[in-house]
Amino acid sequence: MKRREFLGAAVAGAGSLLPGCGGGGGSAGMPMMGGPLPPGGAAFVQGLPLKSLATLANAAPEAGWFSASLIAAPADLSLLEGRTTALWLYNGLLPGPVVDVREGDHVRIAVENRLPLDTTVHWHGLPVPADQDGSPMDPVRPGATRVYEFDLPPGTAGTYWYHPHAHQTTALQVSMGLAAPFIVRAGDDPLANLPEVTMLVTGIRLDAGGQVSPGTAMDFTVGRQGEQLLVNGGRLPVHSVRPGSTQRWRILNATSARYLRLSLDGHAFTLVGTDGGLLAAPVGPLSEVLVAPAQRVELVVTASATPGARFTLRAQRHAIDMMGMGTYATEDLLTLATTAESPAAPLAVPSSLRPVASLGPPVARKRLTLTQSGMGMMAGAGSFLIDGRPFDMSRVDYVSTVGEVEDWEIVNQTMMDHPIHVHGTQFQLVSRGSGGFVTAAPHAAWIDTVDVPSGTTATIRMRQDMPGRRMVHCHILEHEDAGMMAVLEVRP
Numbered sequence: 001m002k003r004r005e006f007l008g009a010a011v012a013g014a015g016s017l018l019p020g021c022g023g024g025g026g027s028a029g030m031p032m033m034g035g036p037l038p039p040g041g042a043a044f045v046q047g048l049p050l051k052s053l054a055t056l057a058n059a060a061p062e063a064g065w066f067s068a069s070l071i072a073a074p075a076d077l078s079l080l081e082g083r084t085t086a087l088w089l090y091n092g093l094l095p096g097p098v099v100d101v102r103e104g105d106h107v108r109i110a111v112e113n114r115l116p117l118d119t120t121v122h123w124h125g126l127p128v129p130a131d132q133d134g135s136p137m138d139p140v141r142p143g144a145t146r147v148y149e150f151d152l153p154p155g156t157a158g159t160y161w162y163h164p165h166a167h168q169t170t171a172l173q174v175s176m177g178l179a180a181p182f183i184v185r186a187g188d189d190p191l192a193n194l195p196e197v198t199m200l201v202t203g204i205r206l207d208a209g210g211q212v213s214p215g216t217a218m219d220f221t222v223g224r225q226g227e228q229l230l231v232n233g234g235r236l237p238v239h240s241v242r243p244g245s246t247q248r249w250r251i252l253n254a255t256s257a258r259y260l261r262l263s264l265d266g267h268a269f270t271l272v273g274t275d276g277g278l279l280a281a282p283v284g285p286l287s288e289v290l291v292a293p294a295q296r297v298e299l300v301v302t303a304s305a306t307p308g309a310r311f312t313l314r315a316q317r318h319a320i321d322m323m324g325m326g327t328y329a330t331e332d333l334l335t336l337a338t339t340a341e342s343p344a345a346p347l348a349v350p351s352s353l354r355p356v357a358s359l360g361p362p363v364a365r366k367r368l369t370l371t372q373s374g375m376g377m378m379a380g381a382g383s384f385l386i387d388g389r390p391f392d393m394s395r396v397d398y399v400s401t402v403g404e405v406e407d408w409e410i411v412n413q414t415m416m417d418h419p420i421h422v423h424g425t426q427f428q429l430v431s432r433g434s435g436g437f438v439t440a441a442p443h444a445a446w447i448d449t450v451d452v453p454s455g456t457t458a459t460i461r462m463r464q465d466m467p468g469r470r471m472v473h474c475h476i477l478e479h480e481d482a483g484m485m486a487v488l489e490v491r492p
């Protein structure tokens, strides 16, 4: 079916079915696009200085080891004026503490589950052994403590994150506040001279009582809508810098479904890194950068030389479905404010950063088709699938062999865009195809999540280096929970 026909079918279906799938969140069955919140409720505490994130303390005495503990537990925070919101947090923090480690480190993190349901901690994007990956096959029961342990091989320096990945409750647990950055540093970082800021973007949707509003049927079709975006747990924070100064920003999209098409008034971005770390060479200047759910970017930004000026970092309008139900309106994220100081001299970005190795020619090919069942969009939970099958953790959907390079063609036959994530390794985009045209990837980059827009095909190249069963799924968390996930078995 072509895009046009999809659209026709969808609109025909929408008229009769839309009123039935309201549920909350929006009014009269229409999704909210991040407008003022909550209806008749208190205002967000906003405009405070950007929080610099707490770092998870390393208790290991010996160099090369990182040992720490996390507690996932209910906690109350004041997000709205005069109210507290009940959240689930790591170590009581929104977002959770940053794991900040070095390539080559041996990591050992004990996680205590004080939540009322099973959880896991998934180390998103990191090449950890399958049994340390925090997959839904390996739940941590309420009251239990689980130790995760893995090595960070050389070459893994980059911006990752950790979050729960429990069976069918990932969206719920992340929406309650459980997510945090995981940064791996290289000994020879070519950008080590730049001051650095980590910005973790999450979404939160509060009801009139100031509590996180539960998922709705609509969420399960187009992803959680009507959220307010938070940066480092704050609403519209202010990031103050000396005029003219150059910084490295690590931006993480930890929202459930919000594509962040970032732009910064009066400024351009230089893209230096993606999910799995630095590019071979900087790309830019760019007026905008798209960060799909679960993706990360590293940007170099040189602030305006004008003292005392303010600029807005925003997520531009972005549509992810063909009916406008998943259209995100432009939303402000953060204010960049220059101080009254005299301008600093901007710092240059080196013209080469680090090699991004070619994986070499593929020895095998796979095709994954993103499908939707029946009328799809309006059918509620379970409508988006991979190869027509809902997730079943006891079934193996694909088999690969350790060390073999494969090309995966991911064909999106649905009416929505889907950010597809593969566990266990970083991969590279080879090309994108649409309507018979194929465009090669503009530059080599390590990614673990690829956006596959509706009606297009993305071809990725990857190699899995560790045996075991891995998840392959859409990172719109409601889609994942509703079954848009498959199992890849990597055999020795």
Ligand code: C2O
Binding pocket: 122, 124, 163, 165, 294, 421, 423, 471, 473, 475
């Ligand atoms: Cu970020 Cu399977 O997860």
Ligand code: CU
Binding pocket: 122, 123, 124, 125, 421, 422, 423
């Ligand atoms: Cu992952």
Ligand code: CU
Binding pocket: 384, 417, 418, 419, 474, 475, 476, 479, 480, 484
């Ligand atoms: Cu999806």
